[in-house]
Amino acid sequence: xxxxxxxxxxxxxxxxxxxxxxxxxxxxxxxxxxxxxxxxxxxxxxxxxxxxxxxxxxxxxxxxxxxxxxxxxxxxxxxxxxxxxxxxxxxxxxxxxxxxxxxxxxxxxxxxxxxxxxxxxxxxxxxxxxxxxxxxxxxxxxxxxxxxxxxxxxxxxxxxxxxxxxxxxxxxxxxxxxxxxxxxxxxxxxxxxxxxxxxxxxxxxxxxxxxxxxxxxxxxxxxxxxxxxxxxxxxxxxxxxxxxxxxxxxxxxxxxxxxxxxxxxxxxxxxxxxxxxxxxxxxxxxxxxxxxxxxxxxxxxxxxxxxxxxxxxxxxxxxxxxxxxxxxxxxxxxxxxxxxxx
Amino acid sequence: xxxxxxxxxxxxxxxxxxxxxxxxxxxxxxxxxxxxxxxxxxxxxxxxxxxxxxxxxxxxxxxxxxxxxxxxxxxxxxxxxxxxxxxxxxxxxxxxxxxxxxxxxxxxxxxxxxxxxxxxxxxxxxxxxxxxxxxxxxxxxxxxxxxxxxxxxxxxxxxxxxxxxxxxxxxxxxxxxxxxxxxxxxxxxxxxxxxxxxxxxxxxxxxxxxxxxxxxxxxxxxxxxxxxxxxxxxxxxxxxxxxxxxxxxxxxxxxxxxxxxxxxxxxxxxxxxxxxxxxxxxxxxxxxxxxxxxxxxxxxxxxxxxxxxxxxxxxxxxxxxxxxxx
Numbered sequence: 001x002x003x004x005x006x007x008x009x010x011x012x013x014x015x016x017x018x019x020x021x022x023x024x025x026x027x028x029x030x031x032x033x034x035x036x037x038x039x040x041x042x043x044x045x046x047x048x049x050x051x052x053x054x055x056x057x058x059x060x061x062x063x064x065x066x067x068x069x070x071x072x073x074x075x076x077x078x079x080x081x082x083x084x085x086x087x088x089x090x091x092x093x094x095x096x097x098x099x100x101x102x103x104x105x106x107x108x109x110x111x112x113x114x115x116x117x118x119x120x121x122x123x124x125x126x127x128x129x130x131x132x133x134x135x136x137x138x139x140x141x142x143x144x145x146x147x148x149x150x151x152x153x154x155x156x157x158x159x160x161x162x163x164x165x166x167x168x169x170x171x172x173x174x175x176x177x178x179x180x181x182x183x184x185x186x187x188x189x190x191x192x193x194x195x196x197x198x199x200x201x202x203x204x205x206x207x208x209x210x211x212x213x214x215x216x217x218x219x220x221x222x223x224x225x226x227x228x229x230x231x232x233x234x235x236x237x238x239x240x241x242x243x244x245x246x247x248x249x250x251x252x253x254x255x256x257x258x259x260x261x262x263x264x265x266x267x268x269x270x271x272x273x274x275x276x277x278x279x280x281x282x283x284x285x286x287x288x289x290x291x292x293x294x295x296x297x298x299x300x301x302x303x304x305x306x307x308x309x310x311x312x313x314x315x316x317x318x319x320x321x322x323x324x325x326x327x328x329x330x331x332x333x334x335x336x337x338x339x340x341x342x
Numbered sequence: 343x344x345x346x347x348x349x350x351x352x353x354x355x356x357x358x359x360x361x362x363x364x365x366x367x368x369x370x371x372x373x374x375x376x377x378x379x380x381x382x383x384x385x386x387x388x389x390x391x392x393x394x395x396x397x398x399x400x401x402x403x404x405x406x407x408x409x410x411x412x413x414x415x416x417x418x419x420x421x422x423x424x425x426x427x428x429x430x431x432x433x434x435x436x437x438x439x440x441x442x443x444x445x446x447x448x449x450x451x452x453x454x455x456x457x458x459x460x461x462x463x464x465x466x467x468x469x470x471x472x473x474x475x476x477x478x479x480x481x482x483x484x485x486x487x488x489x490x491x492x493x494x495x496x497x498x499x500x501x502x503x504x505x506x507x508x509x510x511x512x513x514x515x516x517x518x519x520x521x522x523x524x525x526x527x528x529x530x531x532x533x534x535x536x537x538x539x540x541x542x543x544x545x546x547x548x549x550x551x552x553x554x555x556x557x558x559x560x561x562x563x564x565x566x567x568x569x570x571x572x573x574x575x576x577x578x579x580x581x582x583x584x585x586x587x588x589x590x591x592x593x594x595x596x597x598x599x600x601x602x603x604x605x606x607x608x609x610x611x612x613x614x615x616x617x618x619x620x621x622x623x624x625x626x627x628x629x630x631x632x633x634x635x636x637x638x639x640x641x642x643x644x645x646x647x648x649x650x651x652x653x654x655x656x657x658x659x660x661x662x663x664x665x666x667x668x
Contacts, residue, residue: 168357169357169361172357172361172644172647172651173361173644173647174603174606174640174643174644174646174647176603176609176610177606177609177624177639177643180609180624180625181365181369181636182368185368185371188371270495274497277497277499278610281499281610281613282610282625284628294499297500297503301614304503304506304507305506305507311500311503312504314500315497315500315503315504318500319495319496319497319500322495323491323495326491326495327491
């Protein structure tokens with residue numbers, strides 16, 4: 001997974017530098033009726049690239065959510081091996097009989113070689129699985145990163161030192177290698193050695209493992225921000241008036257941290273999508289009968305020399321999604337943090 | 343400088359120690375018996391006991407870890423396999439080969455892959471980024487920025503196969519990627535690895551272009567650049583003598599991270615191009631529950647990351663005299 005993981009770390013580095021320069025839009029200068037959020041929204045609406053890519057990203061999430069509905073209207077499912085009922089769909093070498101991977105009005109995206117499943121529904125459900133896992137992992141990672149980062153920054157002292165060292169170590173882990181080594185361990189915690197691993201457990205384990213190795217960079221970033229905010233007057237004022245630490249963290253600090261949190265999560269989600277697919281590709285994540293972006297690419301890799309069409313659908317759709325999400329992330333950053341340069 | 347190095351190397355040792363301990367613990371967190379696996383079908387209790395002794399797993403986990411650790415520095419005596427010399431990482435559970443030797447055998451390929459592609463993506467990426475910054479807002483800038491945006495959204499497991507399909511099976515421009523040692527036949531070394539290098543650099547280049555561009559743009563708007571220009575220095579002179587130094591910091595950091603990761607084994611790349619490097623070894627070791635191999639590769643990969651972190655900080659100080667290493 002070389003590309004996904006390092007590049008997951010790389011963009012985080014970029015914002016590390018731009019974000020601290022702008023301590024969140026806490027200062028509304030006399031524009032009574034316009035909150036910082038509104039201002040950002042107005043800026044975002046003016047950005048055409050951002051709006052288009054937001055549309056594409058929303059489209060992906062909608063088809064992921066509506067996959068069962070679409071499959072029902074379309075009349076097929078991703079598990080049935082259509083070729084076993086109708087052998088004429090595949091030729092003598094088990095490759096789609098029709099041109100372009102067997103694309104037709106009946107099978108829109110063609111047929112899978114060998115097993116003869118329907119590519120369209122398989123991709124649809126695959127996107128559903130991949131996005132679901134990536135979204136859950138992003139939420140969990142943000143939660144852990146935010147809690148740990150703020151706590152370390154706010155408490156300081158020994159907690160901060162300890163958390164800092166843990167982050168150092170986590171960031172030195174060869175992450176792909178640990179994903180691979182860690183997955184069997186997480187499975188082992190839940191099921192005995194020779195039992196089958198249910199898909200839901202695979203998904204949960206993936207989310208856990210991605211989050212365990214993902215929170216460190218967000219926590220480090222937020223810790224730095226909190227260190228700066230902690231000394232500001234409004235926190236002082238809250239302390240003097242006797243606010244509890246919980247109140248200070250949630251009502252005083254957190255609202256000032258939404259910008260970096262949102263920016264980081266827009267970088268995180270596509271990185272998790274590609275990391276998850278990479279693990280499935282290596283055979284340690286989601287595995288075959290379950291539809292998944294990475295599983296499709298792995299299947300496609302087995303017969304790419306004969307039928308490249310099957311590979312193109314998951315590959316291109318993933319490129320489009322990741323590209324749109326990256327563009328969206330840039331626009332969101334520009335909207336929330338207009339001073340940052342990229 | 344010396345104090346800095348000593349402190350950082352010490353810190354690195356601690357991190358490696360922790361990472362190896364975690365790997366050790368992880369391995370045994372799943373109940374399994376490596377001796378059972380290498381013992382085979384007709385396994386008598388005596389056989390099993392002997393194998394345990396040979397593998398060095400007849401002790402408690404903590405003692406095993408201690409012996410493993412000691413073996414790296416002093417060598418270690420394995421009853422069945424004889425003595426294992428100083429940087430001893432043990433013998434593979436799966437095929438009884440010495441771990442250190444196996445990794446060293448695979449290393450040239452991984453290093454070739456890493457440094458070869460690094461040369462490409464560093465030169466192309468930084469070059470394109472600098473050009474884009476020079477021609478800010480012009481066609482070249484927009485072109486470079488769009489290409490790099492697309493590049494950063496590509497994945498090796500997709501681009502790799504697409505490239506293989508078109509360039510190897512359809513057009514036959516490249517041969518199937520393979521590895522020939524550089525010392526044996528430099529031409530074959532290049533031609534065998536050229537495709538993986540190019541594909542890897544497509545993906546990595548993007549980050550460098552984007553970062554170089556934004557850093558250079560930022561530097562060019564600094565006061566010192568304006569001063570230098572006002573003093574009458576030419577644009578090129580300012581650009582190549584001063585501005586790039588200020589811009590290189592984050593790029594060096596990124597390069598350090600990437601190089602460290604690549605040397606730890608480009609796992610997916612090696613799978614895509616069917617190359618037998620350290621990354622494949624790691625996947626294999628996990629598949630076969632081969633603890634010594636898994637440990638060896640992990641420590642090596644983490645070591646590469648930590649090592650390049652230190653190098654990055656030292657290089658930082660060299661190119662930016664404002665930074666003092668304390």
